[in-house]
Amino acid sequence: MAIFFMRLFFYFFVLHFGHGVFELEASHHVYHTFQNLEESAVSATSQPYRTGYHFQPPKNWMNDPNGPMIYKGIYHLFYQYNPKGAVKGKGSIVWAHSTSRDLVNWTPQKVAIYPSQPSDIDGTWSGSATILQDGTPALLYTGINPLHQQVQNLALPKNSSDPYLLEWVKSPKNAVMAPAPENQINASSFRDPTTAWLGVDGRWRVIIGSKINRKGLAYLYRSKDFVHWIKAKRPLHSAKNTGMWECVDFFPVSVNSPVGFDTSTLGPTVKHVLKASLDDTKHDYYTIGEYDHAKDIYIPDEGSLDGDSGLRYDYGKFYASKTFFDSAKNRRLLWAWLNESSSVSDDIKKGWAGIQAIPRAVWLDKSGKQLVQWPIEEIEMLRTNPVHLPSQDLKGGSVLEVPSVTAAQADVEITFKLSNFRKAEVLDPSWTNPQLLCSQKGTSVRGSLGPFGLLVLASKGMQEYTSVFFRIFKGQNKHVVLMCSDQSRSSLNPDNDKTTYGTFVDVDPVHKQLSLRSLIDRSVVESFGGQGKSCISARVYPTLAINKAAHLYAFNNGSESVTITRLSAWSMKKAHIN
Ligand SMILES: *[C@@H]1O[C@H](CO)[C@@H](O)[C@H](O)[C@H]1NC(C)=O
Ligand SMILES: *[C@@H]1O[C@H](CO)[C@@H](O)[C@H](O)[C@H]1NC(C)=O
Ligand SMILES: *[C@@H]1O[C@H](CO)[C@@H](O)[C@H](O)[C@H]1NC(C)=O
Ligand SMILES: *[C@@H]1O[C@H](CO)[C@@H](O)[C@H](O)[C@H]1NC(C)=O
Numbered sequence: 001m002a003i004f005f006m007r008l009f010f011y012f013f014v015l016h017f018g019h020g021v022f023e024l025e026a027s028h029h030v031y032h033t034f035q036n037l038e039e040s041a042v043s044a045t046s047q048p049y050r051t052g053y054h055f056q057p058p059k060n061w062m063n064d065p066n067g068p069m070i071y072k073g074i075y076h077l078f079y080q081y082n083p084k085g086a087v088k089g090k091g092s093i094v095w096a097h098s099t100s101r102d103l104v105n106w107t108p109q110k111v112a113i114y115p116s117q118p119s120d121i122d123g124t125w126s127g128s129a130t131i132l133q134d135g136t137p138a139l140l141y142t143g144i145n146p147l148h149q150q151v152q153n154l155a156l157p158k159n160s161s162d163p164y165l166l167e168w169v170k171s172p173k174n175a176v177m178a179p180a181p182e183n184q185i186n187a188s189s190f191r192d193p194t195t196a197w198l199g200v201d202g203r204w205r206v207i208i209g210s211k212i213n214r215k216g217l218a219y220l221y222r223s224k225d226f227v228h229w230i231k232a233k234r235p236l237h238s239a240k241n242t243g244m245w246e247c248v249d250f251f252p253v254s255v256n257s258p259v260g261f262d263t264s265t266l267g268p269t270v271k272h273v274l275k276a277s278l279d280d281t282k283h284d285y286y287t288i289g290e291y292d293h294a295k296d297i298y299i300p301d302e303g304s305l306d307g308d309s310g311l312r313y314d315y316g317k318f319y320a321s322k323t324f325f326d327s328a329k330n331r332r333l334l335w336a337w338l339n340e341s342s343s344v345s346d347d348i349k350k351g352w353a354g355i356q357a358i359p360r361a362v363w364l365d366k367s368g369k370q371l372v373q374w375p376i377e378e379i380e381m382l383r384t385n386p387v388h389l390p391s392q393d394l395k396g397g398s399v400l401e402v403p404s405v406t407a408a409q410a411d412v413e414i415t416f417k418l419s420n421f422r423k424a425e426v427l428d429p430s431w432t433n434p435q436l437l438c439s440q441k442g443t444s445v446r447g448s449l450g451p452f453g454l455l456v457l458a459s460k461g462m463q464e465y466t467s468v469f470f471r472i473f474k475g476q477n478k479h480v481v482l483m484c485s486d487q488s489r490s491s492l493n494p495d496n497d498k499t500t501y502g503t504f505v506d507v508d509p510v511h512k513q514l515s516l517r518s519l520i521d522r523s524v525v526e527s528f529g530g531q532g533k534s535c536i537s538a539r540v541y542p543t544l545a546i547n548k549a550a551h552l553y554a555f556n557n558g559s560e561s562v563t564i565t566r567l568s569a570w571s572m573k574k575a576h577i578n
Helices: 002-016 016-041 344-348 377-382 433-442
Strands: 061-069 074-082 095-100 108-115 124-131 135-142 149-159 168-170 202-211 217-223 237-239 246-255 271-280 282-293 297-300 319-326 333-340 360-364 373-374 384-390 392-394 396-400 409-417 452-458 466-474 477-488 499-504 514-521 524-529 536-538 552-558 562-572
Touching: 061 095, 061 319, 074 108, 074 124, 108 135, 108 168, 124 319, 135 271, 202 552, 217 246, 217 271, 237 297, 246 319, 246 360, 271 297, 271 319, 282 319, 297 360, 319 360, 319 466, 373 524, 377 384, 377 409, 377 477, 384 466, 392 396, 409 452, 409 552, 433 477, 433 499, 452 514, 466 524, 477 524, 477 536, 514 562, 552 562
Parallel strands: 061 124
Antiparallel strands: 061 074, 074 095, 095 108, 124 135, 135 149, 149 168, 202 217, 202 246, 217 237, 246 271, 271 282, 282 297, 319 333, 333 360, 360 373, 384 562, 392 562, 396 552, 409 514, 409 562, 452 466, 452 552, 466 477, 477 499, 514 524, 524 536
């Protein structure tokens, strides 16, 4: 009934507002030709912040990654794209599309999904891909209808023999899930369907993020044919006071190995992860728990907390993330959007906004209490001119330059060994907020064991640098590792968001060495502490430390020396991206 009304509304719109229709067609013209903009891509010198090996379109606004998958040996990435400019334009958002054989080099394809039906005429928002039993990939995505309701739509490939999946056909049954008086769903808060999973009863399940007042939740729907969906009585999971859940993601992980599982996998060696992107705080948090598939509910493990007090994939910028199962290498890979920290007027000037993080493999840590993330091994194909420094002590108050790397575009791995723990600073029990601790204790606040780490995108005279570092504290009954990414000195331009990020790392520094890897790429620094146990991504815009004027240093500003047992750095080649 509601759908019939919407169609009627749409036809009314088409028949009576001719100029509106003309505008729509004009914009479709823009969508179809945007891939030619490649030719107008600007050079690195005039664009010091354009990345060399991160995924981004030639120009304009990009946000969420959508429907990542591998199909017939080709990796696909769709993404939220505004063909009309470098700022978010709600109504005009389309699904742009790129393909790759190695997840590093990407070929742009034509826009896959754009507003064309009543059920998505005001925007084609985020969604996910599911490989059906017969091997066909199906896309579920959120559409905005003329009543400004958020509804879920289905699209299937026009030609499933085409590994590039260039043409998509929308289901005539769209919208396949919609708010209605009987289901009491908030039509302004109902979006971003996940990859579906197949139950033992042969029915597909999918979840969609929503909220009821301040309670965030994931509505569950079931379907026998992927077209007719019925809402389950109970949501898969909900949590008080977390606000709107965007871009939910739900997937199995192995309890005893880093291999990834297909999304439908169940069994005794499986735990589940539920991730929600919190609209209120712009953080991607997750819990680890049990999926009771008989009752179709998910219960986080004891101690695995919902909301901002829980675990995050990344403690810097990292939003609207989405995983997929890479059946070619039996791993689960994570994509996420890293937005700009520059001003809107700077974004308009440079002509683009938004990059994707380097895809990460994710698996369950041996402790079972958190995930571990590591950049895909393929990114190492871009490493060139390796620099390996010999093991050495780094005295308190010293700085060591890593020579001969293109420091604006580099990959660096450093490992520290510590001693003299008796001198570690005592952790005040009130210091429970690591981000706050990092902003209070920057690199110039000298401790005993730390700060030590890396100064990246640094200018020769240190007018600019981004510091990624550790501090070791003596806690109640163990030593505590703090990891910080401090952007406060990253740029002489005052218009950027220079928030300091921080998190604790679950590594025992007495018995284990402490490692840090940073992927540096012109305006982004993605850092992985403790072999991927804690991650922090930052966007920075140096004015001096650009191109060849960027430097890379290791530093120790504690009073105690630390031993560098490994320091390897590589210049990173440019990838062929779009
Ligand atoms: C479908 O795709 C295959 C593989 O690219 C191609 O050979 C075939 O011609 C396509 N069929 C149609 C109807 O376009
Ligand atoms: C529905 O969601 C919108 C958008 O967040 C919000 O403004 C509104 O208050 C919500 N309505 C109810 C009844 O919760
Ligand atoms: C993007 O960045 C700005 C400023 O750095 C921040 O305030 C905002 O919440 C971010 N948005 C998302 C979706 O991450
Ligand atoms: C180390 O600390 C001193 C004293 O506070 C400060 O002057 C110096 O800038 C710090 N070094 C770095 C790399 O921040």
